[in-house]
Amino acid sequence: MPELPEVETVRRGLERWVVGREIVAVQVLHPRAIRRHEAGADDFAALLIGQQVEAAMRRGKFLWLPLASGDALVAHLGMSGQLLVENADLPDEKHLRVRLRFADGDPELRFVDQRTFGGLAVSAGGAALPGSLAHIGRDPLDPEFDDDAFVEGLRRRRTGVKRALLDQTLTSGIGNIYADEALWIARVHWARATENLPRPVCRTLLAAVREVLTAAIEAGGTSFDALYVNVNGQSGYFDRSLHVYGREGEPCDRCGTPLRRSKFMGRSSYWCPKDQPQPRHPHY
DNA sequence: CCTCATTCCTGCGGGC
């Protein structure tokens, strides 16, 4: 599942293989993949053709490619999206949704997405943050991230701490896997109330988020292939470093207590019942 | 404004 570290790995691939090149052809093979571009496929293509890609940017789980026109090509990988840099003679993937070709020939850029939760769109306001991403908060690895504002924002929420981490407006880039990992590192139960959460706990949690995101980016970097912009949907290289996610019943790496799994927000939360004690007044 | 449930989608694997 692409969260911030996986998306950052893709961004680095785009920076290397796509920035500086001019788009000359756009093929939309599935309309749902550009559903967030409300003007449709023809408009989407017209805004891209002839444009040079000037940079590869990221905020949270969103990517964007600023264009010479001042617009930006915005991408979100959703659950199963991949941006692949491949030579045109390679056979189309089963779930190929959008293809971009460039003035200098190979390689082309392909958006492949089995479940079509992700998608592409052209948004105005490319050089800075595209307008369509105005509601996405800075992620914890952004140099301009404001730690104090995060702590106070968290303490103003009337919800559970994991729900707050998954909300992309307070901060961004954290998904179900890294939320559970960070909460385990910080020894905080996922249903602990955010309201007036002690500031030291907030800071410990923020540090844990940074720790796990940074470590995962390093792991993601090791799997980067020279030819592909690698979105490894299986993320096999992360599995070995996960402490709680997907490990129900296995012993906690710190204390040996069997890990638990709870249903929450329609998905699973994994946690250690000893290190992350259930709060007296949980907020689900 | 704030919080939260619902909905979108497809492949896989467990159970019978």
Added chain:
DNA sequence: TGCCCGCAGGAATGAG
């Protein structure tokens, strides 16, 4: 063996 159903889950949407 084959079918059904649950599960994986990010973020837009609308209800309250």
